Amino acid sequence: MLAALLVGALLTVAGCGGDDGSSEDPVSRVPEEGGLQEQVRAASSPDAADFPSADGKTLNQLAEEVRGGGSTEVGLATSVFTVGKDRLAFGMIDDQGQFVYGPTAVYVAPTPDDPAEGPFVAPADVLVTEGRYRSRQAAEEGDPFAAVYQSQVPFDQKGPWAVLAVTRSGNTYLAAPAQVQVNTKKADDVPDVGDPAPKVATDTLESVQGDEDLLDTRVPPSDMHRNSFDDVVGSKPVALLFATPQLCQSRVCGPVTDIALQMKAKYGDEMEFIHQEVYVDNDPQAGLRESLSAFNLRTEPWLFVVGADGRITARLEGSFGLSAFEDAVKTAL
Amino acid sequence: MRGALKLVLLLAVAALAAPASAAAHGGPIQRTPLPLDPILFAWGAAAVLVISFAALALLWPQARLQKPSWRPLPGLGPVLGSRTVEALCGLIGVALLAILIVAGYVGPDSAADNLVPTFIMITFWVGLVVLSLLFGDVFRAFNPWRAIGRAVGAVVGRRGPTRRPYPEQLGRWPAAAGLVMFTWIELVGAWADRPVTLTNAIVGYTVVTLAAQSVWGVETWTRRGEAFSVYFNLFARISPFETRDRVVGVRPPLAGLPQLDPVPGTVAVVMVMIGTVTFDGLSQGALWNSVGPALQDAFTWLGASVAAAPKLADTIGLLAAVGFVSGFYWLGMEGARSVGGNLSADRLRRTFVHALVPIAAVYVLAHYLTYLLFEGQAIQYLASDPFGQGWDLFGTASAAIDFSLISQNGTWYLQVGFVVIGHVAALILAHDRALATYGQASQAVRSQYWMLAIMVGFTMLALWLLRQAGA
Numbered sequence: 001m002l003a004a005l006l007v008g009a010l011l012t013v014a015g016c017g018g019d020d021g022s023s024e025d026p027v028s029r030v031p032e033e034g035g036l037q038e039q040v041r042a043a044s045s046p047d048a049a050d051f052p053s054a055d056g057k058t059l060n061q062l063a064e065e066v067r068g069g070g071s072t073e074v075g076l077a078t079s080v081f082t083v084g085k086d087r088l089a090f091g092m093i094d095d096q097g098q099f100v101y102g103p104t105a106v107y108v109a110p111t112p113d114d115p116a117e118g119p120f121v122a123p124a125d126v127l128v129t130e131g132r133y134r135s136r137q138a139a140e141e142g143d144p145f146a147a148v149y150q151s152q153v154p155f156d157q158k159g160p161w162a163v164l165a166v167t168r169s170g171n172t173y174l175a176a177p178a179q180v181q182v183n184t185k186k187a188d189d190v191p192d193v194g195d196p197a198p199k200v201a202t203d204t205l206e207s208v209q210g211d212e213d214l215l216d217t218r219v220p221p222s223d224m225h226r227n228s229f230d231d232v233v234g235s236k237p238v239a240l241l242f243a244t245p246q247l248c249q250s251r252v253c254g255p256v257t258d259i260a261l262q263m264k265a266k267y268g269d270e271m272e273f274i275h276q277e278v279y280v281d282n283d284p285q286a287g288l289r290e291s292l293s294a295f296n297l298r299t300e301p302w303l304f305v306v307g308a309d310g311r312i313t314a315r316l317e318g319s320f321g322l323s324a325f326e327d328a329v330k331t332a333l
Numbered sequence: 334m335r336g337a338l339k340l341v342l343l344l345a346v347a348a349l350a351a352p353a354s355a356a357a358h359g360g361p362i363q364r365t366p367l368p369l370d371p372i373l374f375a376w377g378a379a380a381v382l383v384i385s386f387a388a389l390a391l392l393w394p395q396a397r398l399q400k401p402s403w404r405p406l407p408g409l410g411p412v413l414g415s416r417t418v419e420a421l422c423g424l425i426g427v428a429l430l431a432i433l434i435v436a437g438y439v440g441p442d443s444a445a446d447n448l449v450p451t452f453i454m455i456t457f458w459v460g461l462v463v464l465s466l467l468f469g470d471v472f473r474a475f476n477p478w479r480a481i482g483r484a485v486g487a488v489v490g491r492r493g494p495t496r497r498p499y500p501e502q503l504g505r506w507p508a509a510a511g512l513v514m515f516t517w518i519e520l521v522g523a524w525a526d527r528p529v530t531l532t533n534a535i536v537g538y539t540v541v542t543l544a545a546q547s548v549w550g551v552e553t554w555t556r557r558g559e560a561f562s563v564y565f566n567l568f569a570r571i572s573p574f575e576t577r578d579r580v581v582g583v584r585p586p587l588a589g590l591p592q593l594d595p596v597p598g599t600v601a602v603v604m605v606m607i608g609t610v611t612f613d614g615l616s617q618g619a620l621w622n623s624v625g626p627a628l629q630d631a632f633t634w635l636g637a638s639v640a641a642a643p644k645l646a647d648t649i650g651l652l653a654a655v656g657f658v659s660g661f662y663w664l665g666m667e668g669a670r671s672v673g674g675n676l677s678a679d680r681l682r683r684t685f686v687h688a689l690v691p692i693a694a695v696y697v698l699a700h701y702l703t704y705l706l707f708e709g710q711a712i713q714y715l716a717s718d719p720f721g722q723g724w725d726l727f728g729t730a731s732a733a734i735d736f737s738l739i740s741q742n743g744t745w746y747l748q749v750g751f752v753v754i755g756h757v758a759a760l761i762l763a764h765d766r767a768l769a770t771y772g773q774a775s776q777a778v779r780s781q782y783w784m785l786a787i788m789v790g791f792t793m794l795a796l797w798l799l800r801q802a803g804a
Contacts, residue, residue, distance in 0.1 A: 029731075131733025132445070132714045136707075139736045205523065209626040210616065210643045220708055223444045223526050265446045265721075 026126040026322050030146045039101035040147045043124035043167075046103035050168055051119035059109040059116045059164050066166050066173040071095035074165045074178040077148055077318035079299055080190055081182045083158055088122070089150040089318050092167050092176060097143075103168040104149050112162045112177075122151035122165070125321025127255055133262040136219035137245050138255040145255075148319040155182040189296040193314060197306045200291040202229040202240070202276045216275065217246030217282055218257050224264065224275035229291070234310035237271040237332035239263065242292055243301035244278040256301045259325050267329050307332040375796045378753050379789050385757045386785045389764045390778045396769040398762065401588030405580045414579040423480025430477035430539070432719055437532025440721040447528035448715040453535070454525045455709040458515075459701045465565045466694060469574035469581070472565035473555070478542040479562070482551035485543075499549045499557060504597030507545070509605050511538075511560025513655070516609035520616065521647040563602055567593070567690050571758070590690055590762055591769075595683035603686050604662065606693035607791070608655030610700050611798060615654060616647065618801025625650065661790060662689070668783035674771050684770055685784065688762035692791050695755025699748040699799060703739075710734045745799075752795045756788045763788075 027044055030037040052065050077089035092100040107118035124147035129138070138144065155161055163178040191197060201207065204225050208214040215225050229240055245257045257275055264273040278300045280286035288297070295302070305314040305328045314328035405411070412418065436448040444450045464471045473479065524530045545554045555562045570589030575582055593599065615621045628646035637645055666681040676684070710732070717730040724730065739747070763784040767777035 131731050132711065134733050136734075136736045139733065206639050206643050209622075209629050210647060211622050211625075212617075226526065261445060265441055265443060268441065268443055 024130075026128070029128045029130065030126060031128075031144075036101065036146060040124055040126065042103055043101040043147060043149070044126070046105060046121040046123055046168075048105065048119050048121050050103055051105045051121075051166060054107055054116040054118045057116055058114060059107055059112045059162050062107055062116050062118075062166075063112075063164055063175060063177070066175045072100065072167075072174045072176040074163070074176045076178055076180070077320075079180075080188060080317055081155055081161075081180050082185045082188045082192075083155055083182060084185070085152050085154050086182075087150055087316070087324075088120075088153045088163070088180070089148050089320065089324075090122075090165060090178070091145060091148060091319075092165060092174065094174070099143070099145060100167055100169070100174055101147060102174075105166055106151050106153060107164045107166070108153055108155070108161050110157065110159060110161055114162075116164070117154070118164075119166070120151045120153050122149040123323075124148065125150055125323045127259065127319070127321045129255065129258045129262045129322070133258045133265070135245055135255060135258050138258050145319070148321050150320070150324060155180075158182050158184050158187075190302075190317075191295055191304070191312055191315070193312050195312050196310050197229075197233055197238075197240070197304060197312050198294040199230045199233055199310075200294040202274050202291050203289075204228050214282060215277070217244055217277060218275075219246070222257060222261050222275055224257075224260060224273045227272060227274065229274050229276070232272045232274075233306055235308065237308050237313075238306045239267075239271055239273045239329055239332075240304045240306065241273070241275045241301065242278060242295070242297060242303075243275065244282070247279060247282060247284060248300070256303070256320060256325075259320070259322055260303075262322065263325050263329055266326075267333070270333055271329060303328060305329055305332045374749050375793055378749065378756070378792045378796060381753050382756055382760065382785065382788050382792060385760055386764075386781065389760060390781075393761070393764055394768075394774055396765050398585065398588050398591045398765045399769045401584045401591070403575060403577060403582045403584045405582040406574075410580045410582055413581040414576050416579070419474060420480075422474035423477070423483070426475035426477035427480050429475075430535075434532055434536060436719045436721075437528050437535065440528060440719070442528060444526045444528065445711075446715075446721055448712075448719045449528045449531050449535075450525040451708070451711045451715050453531060454519060455701075455705060456712050458519070459697065459705045460709060461565055462568050462694065462697050463705070465568040466571050469572040469576070470566050470569035472561060472569075476555065476559075476562060478539060478546070478559065479551055479555045482543060482546040482555075486551055496550045497548055499553045502597055503557070504599065505557055505563055505602050506598035507558035508560045508563035509598050509601035511558075512564060512602065512605045512609070513651075515560060516605070516612075517648065517651060520609065520613050521644055521651055557596070564606065567602070567606070568694050570687075571691060571694060587691070587758055587762055590687040591766060593687040593690075595686055600659075600662075600682050600686045603689050603693060604659040605655055607689065607696055608658040609651060610693070610696040611658055611794065612651045612654035614700055614798030614801055616650060618798070620801065621650060662686075662787060665783045665787035665790075668786070669780045672776060672779045672783075674776060674780070676770070685763050685766055688759045688766065688784070689791075691755040691758035691762065692788075692795075695751040696795060698751045698755075699795060702748055702751075703744055706738050706744075707734055707736060710738075748799050749796065752792060752799075756792045756795075759791075760785065760788055 027037060027041045030040045052062060054062060057065070072095070073093045075091040075093050077091065078087060081088070088106060092104065094100050101124060104122045104124070105119035106122055107116040107120075109116045126147045128144070128146055149165070159182060161180050161182055163180060165176050165178065167174045185192070203215055204227065205212070205215060207228065212221055216222055224241070229238065232238055239260065241256060241260045243256050245255070260273055260275060276289065276291050278288060278292060280289055292300070295304070299317065301318065303316040303320065303325065304312055307313045313331035316324055316328055406413070433449050433452060440447040440449070461472055518524045518531070518534055524534060542554070542559055545558055549558070557563070570593060571587055572589065573583050573586045575584050575589055616625070625643070625646050628649060629642040632642040632645045633639065662682065663678070666678050666685065669681050669685075670676060670678050711734060713727075713729040714732045717727040718724040760781075764777070764781055767780050767784070768774060771777040771780060
């Protein structure tokens with residue numbers, strides 16, 4: 001009887017095929033309250049034509065033109081920029097401390113009085129995972145960071161760059177300034193795409209001698225600690241995530257470990273997913289774990305996607321959403 | 334600054350813009366402090382036990398639970414106990430087993446996404462304890478191995494192999510061994526993290542169980558040797574519901590336990606039940622986090638691999654916890670022997686072991702409460718897509734865990750409440766049995782000084798373990 005049921009169930013599974021849920025629109029998981037879902041949907045597909053042209057204008061002139069609300073702020077989610085095209089991720093925060101969502105673009109210039117470049121559209125990348133991958137930390141977040149803006153911005157020289165982020169709100173704009181420091185590629189000591197990944201050991205249940213609290217601050221703990229990075233790198237693609245769900249000090253960290261779990265469910269057969277906590281003994285005052293030092297990391301979170309040949313195929317710093325994570329994963333498959 | 338945006342302020346504003354600095358200040362992970370000092374809870378719980386003991390000595394002069402009343406459940410009793418319902422439940426159990434095996438092999442190779450780890454470790458192992466306490470021997474009705482065995486028996490009939498008499502000395506020892514193996518899988522082997530490995534264990538256990546049934550008979554093996562049947566049956570004896578002659582009826586709560594036949598191995602089963610949960614609590618605390626690594630280092634020094642050393646250390650810890658609990662009970666019963674009555678310590682251990690079952694129950698409830706209430710919710714979306722095929726059979730595939738179900742303070746109060754109630758229940762059972770065993774009320778009460786010491790000890794241990802796990 002058991003065998004018959006087994007065979008029946010297997011046939012059913014085989015016959016029905018599968019749907020891995022990848023077709024689901026991630027925006028649909030954003031809460032609808034207060035029109036948030038609608039705002040994020042609009043923010044996820046900005047059109048450059050909706051923003052003023054930068055032709056011949058300085059950043060200051062553009063700021064004057066959009067007459068943005070002065071109390072809007074940019075919360076940058078990336079800090080490492082090198083000459084060339086960089087991923088600039090950020091959140092827009094209003095004077096009430098709430099995240100603002102709408103079609104968004106950025107303009108950049110070496111100084112506010114230099115001619116601006118842009119607009120570079122910054123589609124919102126959803127951070128809200130499927131319910132089953134939501135950690136206690138994410139579930140209990142009172143003002144969840146639902147989506148992070150990200151734009152590919154060209155920086156053609158090193159040094160400080162002024163940034164103007166502009167979010168369209170109806171027929172008006174909200175604008176906020178920021179500044180980033182751009183270095184030469186040579187000065188960037190964090191392993192980049194094409195570099196061999198440092199062959200470091202990451203924590204497993206064995207390495208922390210069975211103390212799960214040291215292994216993962218996520219509640220409940222994830223199952224991305226089965227293998228140490230140095231045991232698998234070079235033999236199969238790996239997604240290595242440095243993050244500390246409980247101890248992240250920024251509002252724009254985002255639930256990247258939850259997103260990693262969702263990606264693991266989809267790509268776990270083809271790629272090893274490893275999560276590494278950040279601080280020694282999960283104590284920020286005790287310093288960084290050795291594996292972060294090996295990657296020369298000074299911020300978190302970071303994602304490194306490494307191909308089967310042991311070379312980095314993508315790296316993401318700071319907050320990154322489902323779309324950015326998935327795109328990064330695909331670079332190694 | 335509502336007009337023109339002054340970008341010259343960029344430098345000042347930029348200071349707030351950065352991803353989380355890894356040099357941020359803070360402290361190690363802090364959990365929400367408990368509402369009151371746990372030491373106060375411990376003293377309070379001990380006081381409740383002492384007062385209960387005194388009240389029992391004064392107000393419970395005659396044994397009442399040794400031959401409990403039972404009356405059929407009006408209307409529903411014969412229906413619930415009927416062969417039709419039994420067959421239907423058995424069929425559901427077999428279907429669930431089949432689904433689990435398929436899910437284990439076909440579903441995602443991730444503990445969070447595969448139905449098997451959540452179903453086995455939470456829904457089955459913890460959830461069924463709650464159902465057994467509330468509704469009686471539910472597992473007996475849904476037991477897939479019993480259903481298969483009975484179905485095969487009905488088909489094969491006399492053509493099957495000749496049954497052998499079950500060795501009396503074997504008693505419930507196979508069940509004790511089975512429970513140790515399961516808890517090793519849960520707590521040491523961490524097989525729940527590997528759905529295929531866990532499923533292999535399910536298949537292996539199925540084969541062994543069916544083989545044992547064929548040798549000693551379905552009902553005998555279910556009653557004595559099959560670990561989960563024995564485990565859940567012990568908890569079910571606390572429930573007010575009992576089936577007699579195919580009729581479900583009602584009895585006083587706890588009254589099923591004095592009827593327990595203390596065959597060889599019964600004490601071992603109860604010790605394993607308490608000891609393994611003790612180790613689980615201990616392993617999450619500071620004490621084991623200092624002892625465990627030292628043991629691991631010792632095993633590594635002796636030549637064990639880095640992967641094997643933690644498992645060896647945890648195996649030692651698991652067995653030591655069972656040994657510690659057994660030793661504590663053994664000591665208590667040695668003390669009880671000193672009050673007279675010409676009863677051997679072995680007989681006393683068997684005579685009073687049923688009283689420890691409520692303690693085993695509250696250890697499970699207190700220790701796994703949040704596990705059941707929070708992680709257990711995962712079953713709603715896993716069941717809706719049991720094979721990880723993107724299905725949504727029950728419309729719950731996109732459900733999420735509701736972490737606001739109960740607060741940490743609420744959890745702590747519930748846990749302490751369970752611990753106290755369980756130990757008072759144990760005192761009642763032991764007192765009632767002492768009255769029946771010793772005949773004289775005064776001697777019975779004196780014998781229970783030792784049982785009170787055991788209960789206070791187990792209460793303190795339970796609260797300390799909860800504190801360890803939450804510290």
